[in-house]
Structures are given as structure tokens and as C-alpha cells.
Amino acid sequence: MSEPKRLHPATMIFNLVMALRSTIFIFVLIFVTLYDTHLFYAILAAVLLVGFLFLGSFLSWSRFTYRIEGEELRLEYGILVRKKRYISKNRIQSIDLTQNVLHRIFKLAKVEIETAGTGAEAEASLIAVTLEEGEALRAELKSIVKVEELADDTETIIPSQSISKKRLLVAGATSGRIGVLLALGGAAFSELERFIPANFYDQAYNWAIGLGLIILALMVVGIILFLWLVGIAGTIIKYWNFTISKVEEDIVITCGLLEKKHITIPLKRIQAIGHVENLIRQPLGFTTVIAEIAGGSNDKGEQFSTVLFPMIKIEEVDAFLEEFLPEYLTNRQEIKPLPKRSLKYYLFRMIVPALVLLAAVFFILPQFVWIPIVILAASVVLGILQYKDSGYVIEGNRITLRYRVFSKVTMIMNHKRIQAFNKKQHILHRKERLATTQLSIVGKMGMGKHYHVKELDEKAVDEMSDWYSCREG
Amino acid sequence: MRKPPIHTISHDAIKAWRITAILYEAIAWVITIIGIVLHFVVDFPLWIVLILIAVSVVSTYFTVFLLPKLRWKRWRYEVFEQEIYIQHGILVVSRTLIPMIRVQHVETEQGPILKKFDLASVSISTAATTHQIPALSNEVASDLRDKISALARVDEDDV
Structure with a gap:
């Protein structure tokens, strides 16, 4: 494999699509400013720009070569500034193959190679190579046997678990994505608002009044139902056929309907394991298992923790951990709760913003005062839940923290993964012998990730610090 | 973790922090003085000028006189x-x-x-x-x- 190779020619299409996507606002600008006066020039400019982008796509494809030489992967690329990047094999942490719809039409795959380094982008990313080539590359660079081949081998059993269709549907129905969709819709609307003529609102208002209340309510319900279904579809497309397996020292995850993802997580890089129950899933007894992974790229807006399993019964978490991550198996039933005297701090934090809102609405829009009252009641309930769910337990060299912002989060950390320990107290805390604890671990992109449990008993925090402290005697 | 750490930082830290604070407060005072001048020249509203003066006085007291000492005392x-x-x-x-x-x-x-x-x-x-x-x-x-x-x-x- 020492001959320099080019990527698959389809890379040009990918490059062009990417370039068009990032310059789309220029096209919009050209047409908006020149539409009325000089349409011909607008079209000419657009054609020139597309031609220029196409040339760029072609050049960047033709200048990009890769080869494996000795123990290194060598990339050469760059149009004006030629760059050479050599990545040593034993520095490579993971090699991920992904396929979006376009890749699958041409039977191609995108190869992303990550090292422990920090940064938003993968160390090396081969936009499109044939699937066989991608698999060969992975085998060569990682020198591990392919999952399928291992499966044929009867002697080694690889632990593996897939999500059932029914669970996936439940996951979609309870994902809470509807909130995100509403926010996105709102943002899109505020952008489009400029193009809506002013009298549209009056017409729409008169039209809506004419329809009557029942039809209006039905429409609102219909929209919410539609968004909910879109959310379900989104979850199903994302986590379709979600399978996690453990191959030697790696966790391998494959999922996706339109875009097939293949994620490799070396066990060494896992910093913490946890499970999250949002407010809808918790009463149903379902949870999502997540992992915090050090380094790596922040792929495709996935700022959150890596999902190890999207939907699992809470009772099954222990079995899941035992199968895949036995060192994170803890006795989470014995979590020590907060002392009673810390409840007032939790309530205070939740109630004050709600009260401010209430006061503001009361003076400005008194007819809508019921909205902040509902929010206030919800805040009190959430505050009590936050208080009830917070706690910790120490077992051997593992610590389990539990807290809630909206979702209930349980995180399990290993002593050797915790980078620093912090105890905070303000004046009132000191009088009441309470303290807030913060544990820091390494998160995505090499940034610190900090976990807090607020208003623990001071004794508990001291117990934690004694547990954490490496001092002898 | 029950006992605080034993070493304090250098006592000169107070002076260094004070000078830093004075430099920042100078910006606040320049803005306040501009406000006062504007009040006399173009009838800039008095209440804004008074707020500026109050903010400058209070923040100067805190950041220059009070906080550096307290901060030093706690730093271990x-x-x-x-x-x-x-x-x-x-x-x-x-x-x-x-x-x-x-x-x-x-x-x-x-x-x-x-x-x-x-x-x-x-x-x-x-x-x-x-x-x-x-x-x-x-x-x-x-x-x-x-x-x-x-x-x-x-x-x-x-x-």
C-alpha cells in the first residue's frame, strides 16, 4: 500500500455539495440584491461562482493523496498551500466509517481517523473511498480483525446487543425532540418573517377568527402531533438498528438508516459512564446509557455525551454494564440522599426566576398571568425532584454521583479518571454545614467536563475528599 | 480537607491587585468624568451622571480597598x-x-x-x-x- 492513492472521484461531488452549502448565503445575497434590476448579472455571477467552486472541488480532489508507508498513514493535500500530514499507526485511537445516502448509492464510505489530540475536526478524514478500500484501510491501520469475521469464529463470543423495533419506537415517542423542533421552527420563522408581507398577519388573523375556536384548537393539536411524529422519525432514522458490541478492547457501535455510522470507542478513552432519564422516560422506567469520552472530534453538532444505548429498562442497566463495562458496575440503589436542610436551597434556586417572571407578567400582561403561575408550580415540583434525586455513593475506587437539571443523571466515575476535586461553600453553607462538590474529568475535544452535586452534607464532601486524596496518612 | 492549606501567597499581592484594580477603575472614572462634562455642555441627564458617580465610588471602594485584602487572607x-x-x-x-x-x-x-x-x-x-x-x-x-x-x-x- 505504498503507492499514493486518490480518493474516489465521487469526492468531487461531496466537495461541491459542501462548498455550495457553505456559500449558499452568497447566492441568496446575489439574487436578493440583483433580482429586480440586473437578473442577467445575478445569473452570470451565480454560474461563475458555481464554476469556480467546481474547479476548487476538482483541484482539492486531485491534490489529495494518501498512502500507508511503514508504520504511518501519509496524507498530502492542499490547493495553494501543500500540506503533508503523517499519522503514526500506534497513535490512532479510532477509525470510523460512515455512509450517508450519497455514499450508499456509489457503495462508498467516509473514513474518519482520530488520534487522542484535541480539536473540532478528525485528524484525518477521507471523504469518499470504496467500501472495500475503507475496510481494508481500517484493518491495515488498526490491525484488528473485522467484526463479521470474528462473529464466524465460534471460540470467541463477542458481547453484542441491538435495539428492538418496539423500543426504538418508544425512544422516538419519548425523546422530547418536539421541544427542539419547536425551537428550530421558531428560529426559521423569525428568519423568514422578513419576507412575509405585512398584511399577511391581518388576513391570517381574520381567517383564523372565521374558523372558530374548535378548528383552531384542532390545528394546534395537529401541528404538535405532526412535530411529534417528525421527532419519532428522526430518532428512528438516527438509531435504526443500533447495535453495540465489544471487540477486544473497543466498544463498536453501528446505527443509522440513511447515514450509516460506525463508531469505535477504545475502552481506555472512556472517562465516565452514566445513564440519563428525561421527565417522560422516567415514569416509564426507561433510560439512556451514555459515556464521556476523552479527546476525539466533535462530530456533527453532537455536543452531548456519546450514547452507548438509546433505550433500555432501568433494571437492565446492570446487566448491560456487566456485559460491556464490568468495571463500572456499581450498587446504585444505595445512593446516599441529601440532608433535609438543603431542600430550601434547591427550592430557592427554582422559585426566584419563576417569581421574577410572575411579577413581570403581572404588571405588563395581567391577562396571561396564569402562564407564570403554571411555571411557578412546575418549578417547585422540579426543585423538589432535584433535591430528592441528588446524592452520591462511593464503592472501592468508583464514585457514583446523581443529580438533576431537567433530566435525572447518574454518572459513574473511576478514581483514576478524576482530574481534580473541588469543594465550595458560601457563608450560609458554612453555618449549616453544607457544601457543593465538583468533580472534573476530561470531556470531548479535550475540554474539561465538570459534575456538581449541590448542598451535600459537609461530612459527605469530606468523605469524598478523603477518598479522593492521594495523601498518605 | 478539613484543615485549610498552610501557605499564604506573598503579601505584596495586595498591592499588585490594588494597582490592577486602580487601572480598571480609571476607565470607570474616565467615563464618569465624560458624563459630568457632557452634563454641563449638552445637558446630559443628571440622573445618569449620578448613577455613574455612585457606581464608580462603590466599585472603587470594593475593588481597590476591600477585596484585595480579603482575597489575600483567604488565598492558601x-x-x-x-x-x-x-x-x-x-x-x-x-x-x-x-x-x-x-x-x-x-x-x-x-x-x-x-x-x-x-x-x-x-x-x-x-x-x-x-x-x-x-x-x-x-x-x-x-x-x-x-x-x-x-x-x-x-x-x-x-x-
Whole structure:
């Protein structure tokens, strides 16, 4: 494999699509400013720009070569500034193959190679190579046997678990994505608002009044139902056929309907394991298992923790951990709760913003005062839940923290993964012998990730610090 | 973690912090003076000028006279063979433990104000966090840096 190779020619299409996507606002600008006066020039400019982008796509494809030489992967690329990047094999942490719809039409795959380094982008990313080539590359660079081949081998059993269709549907129905969709819709609307003529609102208002209340309510319900279904579809497309397996020292995850993802997580890089129950899933007894992974790229807006399993019964978490991550198996039933005297701090934090809102609405829009009252009641309930769910337990060299912002989060950390320990107290805390604890671990992109449990008993925090402290005697 | 760390930082820290605070407050006072001038020249509203004066007076009292002393009093550190122990904070007291084996690098820094008092600050970085001990005397800071650097050995299992 020492001959320099080019990527698959389809890379040009990918490059062009990417370039068009990032310059789309220029096209919009050209047409908006020149539409009325000089349409011909607008079209000419657009054609020139597309031609220029196409040339760029072609050049960047033709200048990009890769080869494996000795123990290194060598990339050469760059149009004006030629760059050479050599990545040593034993520095490579993971090699991920992904396929979006376009890749699958041409039977191609995108190869992303990550090292422990920090940064938003993968160390090396081969936009499109044939699937066989991608698999060969992975085998060569990682020198591990392919999952399928291992499966044929009867002697080694690889632990593996897939999500059932029914669970996936439940996951979609309870994902809470509807909130995100509403926010996105709102943002899109505020952008489009400029193009809506002013009298549209009056017409729409008169039209809506004419329809009557029942039809209006039905429409609102219909929209919410539609968004909910879109959310379900989104979850199903994302986590379709979600399978996690453990191959030697790696966790391998494959999922996706339109875009097939293949994620490799070396066990060494896992910093913490946890499970999250949002407010809808918790009463149903379902949870999502997540992992915090050090380094790596922040792929495709996935700022959150890596999902190890999207939907699992809470009772099954222990079995899941035992199968895949036995060192994170803890006795989470014995979590020590907060002392009673810390409840007032939790309530205070939740109630004050709600009260401010209430006061503001009361003076400005008194007819809508019921909205902040509902929010206030919800805040009190959430505050009590936050208080009830917070706690910790120490077992051997593992610590389990539990807290809630909206979702209930349980995180399990290993002593050797915790980078620093912090105890905070303000004046009132000191009088009441309470303290807030913060544990820091390494998160995505090499940034610190900090976990807090607020208003623990001071004794508990001291117990934690004694547990954490490496001092002898 | 029950006892606070034993070492305090250099007493000159108070002076250095005061000078820094004075430089920042100077900006506030310049704005206030512009406000006063504008009031007499173009009838700039009086209440805004009064608020500016009040804010400048109060913030100057706090940042120049009160806080540096309190801050100095609370700032403590102690370096053990296995870990570093830091305490700081005026209203919210924060105590931090950093195990030596988690320390990735340590550095000393010296800005123009610290230089004037022959002071330096020491920054200790782990893979996830950075902690700074401000305003130690130059000599203490260098010794501390060398000591931590010698004691810090990164675990081979680490990322």
C-alpha cells in the first residue's frame, strides 16, 4: 500500500455539495440584491461562482493523496498551500466509517481517523473511498480483525446487543425532540418573517377568527402531533438498528438508516459512564446509557455525551454494564440522599426566576398571568425532584454521583479518571454545614467536563475528599 | 480537607491587585468624568451622571480597598508529595485537590504589574482543568514550579 492513492472521484461531488452549502448565503445575497434590476448579472455571477467552486472541488480532489508507508498513514493535500500530514499507526485511537445516502448509492464510505489530540475536526478524514478500500484501510491501520469475521469464529463470543423495533419506537415517542423542533421552527420563522408581507398577519388573523375556536384548537393539536411524529422519525432514522458490541478492547457501535455510522470507542478513552432519564422516560422506567469520552472530534453538532444505548429498562442497566463495562458496575440503589436542610436551597434556586417572571407578567400582561403561575408550580415540583434525586455513593475506587437539571443523571466515575476535586461553600453553607462538590474529568475535544452535586452534607464532601486524596496518612 | 492549606501567597499581592484594580477603575472614572462634562455642555441627564458617580465610588471602594485584602487572607496553598491543595474565594470558599499524577504541566507567568513587585503566578494544568496560584514571590514561584514538575509523573494509563 505504498503507492499514493486518490480518493474516489465521487469526492468531487461531496466537495461541491459542501462548498455550495457553505456559500449558499452568497447566492441568496446575489439574487436578493440583483433580482429586480440586473437578473442577467445575478445569473452570470451565480454560474461563475458555481464554476469556480467546481474547479476548487476538482483541484482539492486531485491534490489529495494518501498512502500507508511503514508504520504511518501519509496524507498530502492542499490547493495553494501543500500540506503533508503523517499519522503514526500506534497513535490512532479510532477509525470510523460512515455512509450517508450519497455514499450508499456509489457503495462508498467516509473514513474518519482520530488520534487522542484535541480539536473540532478528525485528524484525518477521507471523504469518499470504496467500501472495500475503507475496510481494508481500517484493518491495515488498526490491525484488528473485522467484526463479521470474528462473529464466524465460534471460540470467541463477542458481547453484542441491538435495539428492538418496539423500543426504538418508544425512544422516538419519548425523546422530547418536539421541544427542539419547536425551537428550530421558531428560529426559521423569525428568519423568514422578513419576507412575509405585512398584511399577511391581518388576513391570517381574520381567517383564523372565521374558523372558530374548535378548528383552531384542532390545528394546534395537529401541528404538535405532526412535530411529534417528525421527532419519532428522526430518532428512528438516527438509531435504526443500533447495535453495540465489544471487540477486544473497543466498544463498536453501528446505527443509522440513511447515514450509516460506525463508531469505535477504545475502552481506555472512556472517562465516565452514566445513564440519563428525561421527565417522560422516567415514569416509564426507561433510560439512556451514555459515556464521556476523552479527546476525539466533535462530530456533527453532537455536543452531548456519546450514547452507548438509546433505550433500555432501568433494571437492565446492570446487566448491560456487566456485559460491556464490568468495571463500572456499581450498587446504585444505595445512593446516599441529601440532608433535609438543603431542600430550601434547591427550592430557592427554582422559585426566584419563576417569581421574577410572575411579577413581570403581572404588571405588563395581567391577562396571561396564569402562564407564570403554571411555571411557578412546575418549578417547585422540579426543585423538589432535584433535591430528592441528588446524592452520591462511593464503592472501592468508583464514585457514583446523581443529580438533576431537567433530566435525572447518574454518572459513574473511576478514581483514576478524576482530574481534580473541588469543594465550595458560601457563608450560609458554612453555618449549616453544607457544601457543593465538583468533580472534573476530561470531556470531548479535550475540554474539561465538570459534575456538581449541590448542598451535600459537609461530612459527605469530606468523605469524598478523603477518598479522593492521594495523601498518605 | 478539613484543615485549610498552610501557605499564604506573598503579601505584596495586595498591592499588585490594588494597582490592577486602580487601572480598571480609571476607565470607570474616565467615563464618569465624560458624563459630568457632557452634563454641563449638552445637558446630559443628571440622573445618569449620578448613577455613574455612585457606581464608580462603590466599585472603587470594593475593588481597590476591600477585596484585595480579603482575597489575600483567604488565598492558601499547600503542596504535598502526592497532591496540591488550594483554597480561595471571598464569599464562596473553594477548596481544590489536584493529584500530582494528574498534573500535565506547570508554568510560571509574570505580567508587568507582578514584575514590578518581583512576583510571579504559577499555573497548574491537568487534562481537564487549570488552576492558578497568583502572586508568589519570584523565587518561591520558580521553586514551586520545579518541585511540582519533578513530582508530577503522568500515569501511563492516562490519556
